[in-house]
Amino acid sequence: MTLLTLRRFKMYLxxxxxxxxxxxxxxxxxxxxxxxxxxxxxxxxxxTLAQMPITLLLSGVHAGIFVxxxxxxxRGGFTKIKQTTIKGDQVNIHWNDVIGIDEAKExxxxxxxxxxxxxxxxxxxxxxxxxxxxxxxxxxxxxxxxKAIATEANIPFISMSGSEFTEIFVGVGASRVxxxxxxxxxxxxxxxxxxxxxxxxxxxxxxxxxxxxxxxxETNSTQNQLLVEMDGLKEKDFNVIVIGATNAAEEILDAxxxxxxxxDRKIYIDRPSLQGREKVFDYYLKKVNYDKSIDIGRLxxxxxxxxxxxxxxxxxxxxxxxxxxxxxxxxxxxxxxxMERIDxxxxxxxxxxxxxxxxxxxHEAGHLVTMYILHPTDDVFKASIISRKESLGAVxxxxxxxxxxxxxxxxxxxxxxxxxxYVSEKLHSGTTSNGVxxxxxxxxKTAHSMVWRVGMSDAGLVxxxxxxxxxxxxxxxxxxxxxxxxxxMKTCLKDxxxxxxxEWQIVERxxxxxxxxxxxxxxxxxxIFKEYGKTHYSKPAA
Amino acid sequence: MNIRLLKLFFILxxxxxxxxxxxxxxxxxxxxxxxxxxxxxxxxxxxEAKIIGSTLGVHIPIDxxxxxxxxxxxxxxxxxEDVALSIHRVTMSTNKPLSFYTLVARDTxxxxxxxxxxxxxxDVVRVRLLDISRGEYHKxxxxxxxxxxxxxxxxxxxELFKALNENSPxxxxxxxxxxxxxxxxxxxxxxxxxxxxxxxxxxQQEALFYIKTKEYYDPLPQFEAYRTIFPSGxxxxxxxxxxxxxxxxxxxxxxxKYFYSENEIKQRDLKETFANxxxxxxxxxxxxxxxxxALDWFLSQQIANRINMLFAEDKKLRGNFTVKKSEASVDNRxxxxxxxxxxxxxxNTDNETIFSAILKHIGNVLHRYSFEDFEGIEIINTxxxxxxxxxxxxxxxxxxxxxxxxxxxxxx
Numbered sequence: 014m015t016l017l018t019l020r021r022f023k024m025y026l027x028x029x030x031x032x033x034x035x036x037x038x039x040x041x042x043x044x045x046x047x048x049x050x051x052x053x054x055x056x057x058x059x060x061t062l063a064q065m066p067i068t069l070l071l072s073g074v075h076a077g078i079f080v081x082x083x084x085x086x087x088r089g090g091f092t093k094i095k096q097t098t099i100k101g102d103q104v105n106i107h108w109n110d111v112i113g114i115d116e117a118k119e120x121x122x123x124x125x126x127x128x129x130x131x132x133x134x135x136x137x138x139x140x141x142x143x144x145x146x147x148x149x150x151x152x153x154x155x156x157x158x159x160k161a162i163a164t165e166a167n168i169p170f171i172s173m174s175g176s177e178f179t180e181i182f183v184g185v186g187a188s189r190v191x192x193x194x195x196x197x198x199x200x201x202x203x204x205x206x207x208x209x210x211x212x213x214x215x216x217x218x219x220x221x222x223x224x225x226x227x228x229x230x231e232t233n234s235t236q237n238q239l240l241v242e243m244d245g246l247k248e249k250d251f252n253v254i255v256i257g258a259t260n261a262a263e264e265i266l267d268a269x270x271x272x273x274x275x276x277d278r279k280i281y282i283d284r285p286s287l288q289g290r291e292k293v294f295d296y297y298l299k300k301v302n303y304d305k306s307i308d309i310g311r312l313x314x315x316x317x318x319x320x321x322x323x324x325x326x327x328x329x330x331x332x333x334x335x336x337x338x339x340x341x342x343x344x345x346x347x348x349x350x351x352m353e354r355i356d357x358x359x360x361x362x363x364x365x366x367x368x369x370x371x372x373x374x375x376h377e378a379g380h381l382v383t384m385y386i387l388h389p390t391d392d393v394f395k396a397s398i399i400s401r402k403e404s405l406g407a408v409x410x411x412x413x414x415x416x417x418x419x420x421x422x423x424x425x426x427x428x429x430x431x432x433x434x435y436v437s438e439k440l441h442s443g444t445t446s447n448g449v450x451x452x453x454x455x456x457x458k459t460a461h462s463m464v465w466r467v468g469m470s471d472a473g474l475v476x477x478x479x480x481x482x483x484x485x486x487x488x489x490x491x492x493x494x495x496x497x498x499x500x501x502m503k504t505c506l507k508d509x510x511x512x513x514x515x516e517w518q519i520v521e522r523x524x525x526x527x528x529x530x531x532x533x534x535x536x537x538x539x540x541i542f543k544e545y546g547k548t549h550y551s552k553p554a555a
Numbered sequence: 556m557n558i559r560l561l562k563l564f565f566i567l568x569x570x571x572x573x574x575x576x577x578x579x580x581x582x583x584x585x586x587x588x589x590x591x592x593x594x595x596x597x598x599x600x601x602x603e604a605k606i607i608g609s610t611l612g613v614h615i616p617i618d619x620x621x622x623x624x625x626x627x628x629x630x631x632x633x634x635x636e637d638v639a640l641s642i643h644r645v646t647m648s649t650n651k652p653l654s655f656y657t658l659v660a661r662d663t664x665x666x667x668x669x670x671x672x673x674x675x676x677x678d679v680v681r682v683r684l685l686d687i688s689r690g691e692y693h694k695x696x697x698x699x700x701x702x703x704x705x706x707x708x709x710x711x712x713x714e715l716f717k718a719l720n721e722n723s724p725x726x727x728x729x730x731x732x733x734x735x736x737x738x739x740x741x742x743x744x745x746x747x748x749x750x751x752x753x754x755x756x757x758x759q760q761e762a763l764f765y766i767k768t769k770e771y772y773d774p775l776p777q778f779e780a781y782r783t784i785f786p787s788g789x790x791x792x793x794x795x796x797x798x799x800x801x802x803x804x805x806x807x808x809x810x811x812k813y814f815y816s817e818n819e820i821k822q823r824d825l826k827e828t829f830a831n832x833x834x835x836x837x838x839x840x841x842x843x844x845x846x847x848x849a850l851d852w853f854l855s856q857q858i859a860n861r862i863n864m865l866f867a868e869d870k871k872l873r874g875n876f877t878v879k880k881s882e883a884s885v886d887n888r889x890x891x892x893x894x895x896x897x898x899x900x901x902x903n904t905d906n907e908t909i910f911s912a913i914l915k916h917i918g919n920v921l922h923r924y925s926f927e928d929f930e931g932i933e934i935i936n937t938x939x940x941x942x943x944x945x946x947x948x949x950x951x952x953x954x955x956x957x958x959x960x961x962x963x964x965x966x967x
Contacts, residue, residue, distance in 0.1 A: 055579040056647035
């Protein structure tokens with residue numbers, strides 16, 4: 014305890030060395046000035062004191078000019094490097110605050126244990142951890158997890174963004190890296206260990222480019238310095254753990270950064286699962302007044318692929334909507350509206366003719382009925398003929414569960430859903446609009462990919478033909494592949510036509526409802542289908 | 556941390572001005588002693604100092620003030636500089652309101668040789684603050700290097716009376732002037748004891764002495780009756796005029812109180828006569844000021860000095876005119892300047908040029924001192940048929956600003 018106190022005192026001295034020197038120098042100079050002035054004859058003392066304000070002003074101006082020139086020409090401007098240093102116990106993000114990423118937490122917990130048991134590890138002869146790389150989409154809690162590690166390990170935490178290192182002046186980034194690690198080592202000396210968290214590591218960790226023109230010199234030198242600092246850490250003296258976070262794929266980062274001895278551990282932090290989302294919703298809802306009857310499981314299902322940050326944003330937006338509607342508590346409707354607003358953008362009603370509006374309603378109803386009845390994995394959660402962004406209407410879909418692959422049936426269903434609008438328009442008026450453009454684009458892309466790339470045609474064409482250079486692929490094969498693509502499109506079209514002809518009554522009902530209400534919620538859609546005795550697509554019996 | 560440091564720095568910085576509350580270096584009670592101590596401590600010079608009103612006088616006796624060629628000795632000059640610096644230091648750092656200082660250096664070897672510096676204390680401050688240039692400052696100081704007729708006269712008078720008491724043969728021809736002692740006394744019995752001696756510097760070279768004596772004698776038998784009128788130890792008075800230009804016999808005239816005329820003994824009122832003469836000197840016989848100096852007097856003397864400098868330095872005037880005399884005084888709030896300026900080439904008398912230059916110069920001097928406590932200025936050029944010019948204060952200012960032409964000035 015005494016040794017640690019002494020170390021912290023020494024660390025304090027080291028960290029504030031310049032300040033102490035300046036304080037000592039200024040105090041000494043002031044004492045000397047007082048002494049000198051006192052020894053002057055009163056006339057010269059008064060003269061000196063009278064001149065002091067202008068002397069100070071001029072000194073200040075000269076110092077200002079010098080600092081300005083120095084900063085502009087030698088330090089690359091006045092942008093101050095933000096090294097947010099916080100002591101472990103002040104980070105205030107606890108392990109339980111990190112939610113929805115349980116797998117990543119488990120791996121991170123090991124890291125915490127490694128930091129805590131460093132002495133034991135060194136005794137055994139193991140190598141201490143130097144770097145931890147957290148990879149994953151934005152908003153999934155990488156920074157949160159890093160802070161939680163610092164809290165649990167009870168060590169200081171220095172946070173910087175990778176972009177703060179980059180500067181147009183070569184060497185400035187490297188200098189900042191040196192300063193950062195110097196500070197980290199000092200803190201590690203005083204507190205036993207220190208975490209350096211570099212967010213957006215890809216800003217300096219990208220694979221280095223070696224150009225004879227000298228391009229990328231600054232990034233290279235910054236990264237080189239980072240490599241040196243990480244590898245050059247003295248295991249016996251300092252325990253500095255670098256935690257890097259990036260949204261970029263691992264391959265983008267320089268190989269030297271990823272080798273053992275630098276970023277030893279890699280934690281993949283993905284979007285939360287259904288259970289994870291439930292926890293995240295539960296966590297953030299507790300921060301606002303909400304209607305306790307809200308089905309959090311339903312919200313979690315509705316927010317597939319949403320990151321914790323996005324869920325946080327949904328709750329904040331919902332709270333704003335509730336406030337705007339002069340309500341005390343956040344209701345399910347508010348959250349639903351918040352999700353739509355975030356996902357689909359703001360509504361803006363365009364002035365359409367009655368016929369045009371009707372055409373849009375038929376188009377969207379076509380999509381809706383096709384998706385509800387034919388799609389094996391996705392649900393309709395809303396249909397709308399209110400324009401948002403560029404679209405005149407939309408049918409919003411949501412996977413029923415997290416699926417990381419799509420089978421042939423799902424892809425065919427995607428194509429059919431895309432064609433639903435076209436078929437519905439055609440059945441209604443005998444003609445079609447150019448509103449199908451985006452649908453056709455999507456359908457054709459899927460069909461083309463199924464045949465050309467993933468071997469889903471009936472003709473037994475297996476393989477990714479798209480990687481064959483166009484000059485090396487035969488015309489006959491091309492024709493065959495395109496023919497299969499076309500076949501899928503036609504088959505899907507036929508299926509949709511059959512379906513909509515059969516369920517035209519339901520389509521018309523939805524058109525009527527849409528024209529009346531503009532928008533139909535999931536529950537309303539579900540009720541209508543139930544009314545007609547229709548249920549979701551169910552997998553045909555084998 | 557940084558904010559705290561900055562606060563501490565500014566607090567300490569704010570404490571600095573409190574030093575101005577510290578006491579003055581030379582308190583008003585110890586000004587004379589401070590000058591004496593400073594000269595002794597810093598330069599090992601023994602000086603005397605005295606304050607009269609707002610004038611600080613300092614006297615330093617110097618062994619060898621003048622060289623044999625009658626120029627100021629270099630070492631003596633350095634000593635004068637040191638004393639002047641000490642005076643400046645004390646006058647600037649005291650709470651005694653001093654306006655003028657005089658520094659008199661007298662030669663202990665050469666009789667009457669004297670160097671006088673007279674300055675305005677505020678000029679010293681201004682030159683230190685670079686408010687005026689050093690050149691201008693030197694023009695503002697009154698420097699006077701001369702043989703003081705009072706000093707020389709005093710010594711010569713003492714020698715004279717000593718010789719009279721010793722009945723020296725060298726004074727046989729003038730001893731009868733000392734009436735009635737020498738005409739009626741037995742030779743060798745006469746003794747004169749000076750009981751009082753007053754002096755007045757009546758010009759640059761002349762001094763008038765008023766001397767009171769007690770005289771002892773044994774009368775010649777034929778003058779035994781005089782005992783009743785002039786008993787031994789009777790009081791007598793003399794007026795003695797000394798002119799240093801007559802050196803080594805500078806005593807020009809001796810006037811006794813008593814004289815024999817028309818068969819009777821008569822007496823003159825020498826005290827009144829002495830009182831009628833104006834003392835032009837301001838330094839006493841002890842080398843310290845006799846009176847408190849006034850700014851108008853100081854300016855008048857400075858103007859007189861500056862006229863000499865002006866005609867020596869100005870390109871238009873130099874070589875065309877010579878200043879033979881330049882004296883100034885203040886009388887009833889009027890500056891009276893008595894000059895004698897002659898053309899270098901005969902017949903080149905150009906009073907307009909002379910007077911214009913002088914008036915402009917005087918106007919500038921008074922303006923730089925912001926001196927307004929006067930009514931006018933009168934200039935007499937004794938060399939130009941006593942031509943006289945008078946300008947009121949307002950006209951002088953107008954002339955200085957070029958709003959009044961010389962031809963419009965009243966002349967006589």
